[in-house]
Amino acid sequence: MNEKAPNAGHRHEHDDAADHDHGDGGSELSEMDLRVRALESLLVEKGYVDPQALDILIETYETKVGPHNGARVVAKAWTDPEFKRWLLTDASAAIASLGYTGRQGEHMVALENTPQVHNMVVCTLCSCYPWPVLGLPPVWYKSAPYRSRAVIDPRGVMAEFGVRLPDSVEVRVWDSTAEIRYLVLPERPAQTEGWSEAQLATLVTRDSMIGTGLPATPSDIVQRAS
Amino acid sequence: MTTTPEIRAALPDLPCDDAGPVFKAPWEAQAFAMALALHERGAFNWKEWARELAAVIAELKARGDPDTGEDYYRHWLTALERIATRKGLVTGEVLQARCEQWAQAARETPHGQPIELRR
Structure with missing residues (x-):
């Protein structure tokens, strides 16, 4: 255990991912999580299922998990300056006002992307990750090599996912604590003037809310449709 | 699929x-x-x-x-x-025991670290 205050969220500069401030408590798994892990670990050990095959299957469905309420939160912040101010000052309350409440004691913080700053969240290992808001984290996202690389070389990791940011943009990498979960508020795509909240929400991807991607653009949507 | x-x-x-x-x-x-x-x-x-x-x-x-x-x-x-x-493929007893091992592993794992079974 380290000496940091357990309540402080922290920003990684170039420290090691192992320096991970999560307070002193142990972890908890739900009954269903326990049962799934128990069965899965036994089936894997006995060679009845291949863990990589399982990961590939889960990957197929990863965007289908959870309500992805974050897209509505982001779209509202894009259209309603008052809500945006609220979201950036008290994300837990602003998100709860839309009827999305997490577990008790869960504290959400929204990080605003601007032309100068791009935010990226790395801790998705456990219940830190607010999947009811963001959807399931990508399978690759949980791997230790990704985590440490994201901290040391966030631009390199993003480039692998096709996101290239100009050198002038500062990249900030955030790691959750037991008490704080992050939501990235991406920049509103250009050429969406006059779009409704519901239309805008279709542009908000899971990856844009964890900062490993950017929102879709109107032309992406046209391509998707054709 | x-x-x-x-x-x-x-x-x-x-x-x-x-x-x-x-x-x-x-x-x-x-x-x-x-x-x-x-x-x-x-x-x-x-x-x-x-x-x-x-x-x-x-x-x-x-x-x-x-x-x-x-x-x-x-x-x-x-x-x-x-x-x-x-x-x-499994037995009920082994499954139950494994559930308890995972619960134990979770309790002993500091929050934010990957929860793993100790071998």
């Missing part, structure tokens, strides 16, 4: 949207994927699976469970545990 139409035919109540199965929580997707993986290696066919799942749901109904569809994957996991036991 090439198997999806087949699954949907065998399991008309599977929670789906236009693009395929949907899940309310990560563990649901894991339970789903495990059944798919076992099926792919021939551990059971979808008819057998549908029977197992229907039996679980019928038992709960008999006990007064309203069966709103909310708990679909809870029933799914119960069916999966049973079919894996019936096929001799």
